[in-house]
Amino acid sequence: MTTTTRRRRPSRRAALYATLIIGAAMSVFPYWLIVSTALKPRGELFEAAPWAPPSSPTLENLGALLSSDFAQSILNTLIFVTVLTVGQLIFTTLAAYAFARLDFRGRNALFWLYLATLMVPNVVTLIPLFLIMRELDLVNSWYGLVAPYVFGTPYGIFLMRQFFRSIPREIEEAARVDGAGHLTILWRIILPLSRPILATLAIVTVISSWNNFLWPLIITSSADTRVITVAIAALRSEIGIDYTRMMAGSLLTLLPMLLVFVFFQRYIVRSVALTGLK
Structure with a gap:
């Protein structure tokens, strides 16, 4: 050297x-x-540099939000996230099992056609989805808010299918010899072995649902169904923007996601790794 x-x-x-x-x-x-x-x-805020620490920190902004309609938006978001997560786990698991284990004509073609919808930007489907919800009289309702996501997503089904295909078929065949059907195999064999990927899917769904903004903004218009991301945008008034109040809302939105990442980061990393499984 x-x-x-x-x-x-x-x-x-x-x-x-x-x-x-x-x-x-x-x-x-x-x-x-x-x-x-x-x-x-x-x-x-405007007396010093924006990045300078507060000379006299106060929780007044947070308290003002929690005593207003913003608290209802937090509760709405928790309900929204819970419903979507439970729905994703149930329907995604059923669809992924069908694509991974059931043999039917056109299975692979149907799966890859469905997966191809990942190539379509979400903004392209917003107007058709809104028109459908309007015809069904679901605008500004909980049903319209959760309907496009509660029955599964291409990403979630792909993630679960890839994991199901990695489970040896010999285990399933042994259960069939004992007379087990598809639901028994799924409930007693596949799901216990799939706890890590189920946790991964749940975490990914929680994060994406919590941060969802565009669809709730379009489909809801009242405080009864307003989620936290839309509530932050609604803090803008005709007079101007109250930056301290808006940043307080952003802080309340950020804290739960930071806690999720700190405690469940290995599942988030696992979701990225498992997506590349053959």
Whole structure:
């Protein structure tokens, strides 16, 4: 190893660490801005730099939101997320088992046709979905809010199907010899072996449902069905934007997702890894 190469290594390492530190700072800065702004009194926001910490932190903004209709939006979001998660687990499991284990004509073609809908942006289907809900008189209702997602998604079915196909068929064949049917095999054999992927699907569904904004914005119009993401957008008034109140709402939205990530990050990483299974 030459002297020149030895000198280059520390400089490259220093440049790498500097790049990583800058990237980490850029990633953390928006979250710091949310927390800092949410804890500032209204008059202090424009008196100093936006990124400066609050001189006198206050929970007034959070308390004002929790004592308003925003608290109802949090409850609505919890109901929305729970219904979608339970529905996804039930219907996605049934569909994935059919695609993975049942033999019927056109199974693979139907599966790949259904999976191809992942290539279609969600915004393309928003207007047709809204027209369907309007004809069914489901606009501004809980049924219209959850209907497009509660019966499963292509991503969830693909994720579960790939895992089901990795379970040895010998286990299923042994159960058939004992007289077990499809529902018995699914309930007593497949599902106990699929607890990790079920947890992964639940976590992914919770995160995506909690952050869903565009469809709830279009299909709902009253506080009774308004979710938290739409409630944050509704904090804008005709006079202007109350940034401290809006950042307080963002903080209330962010905290549950941070807790989910901290406690269930291995399942989130697993969902990315399992998507590549053959």
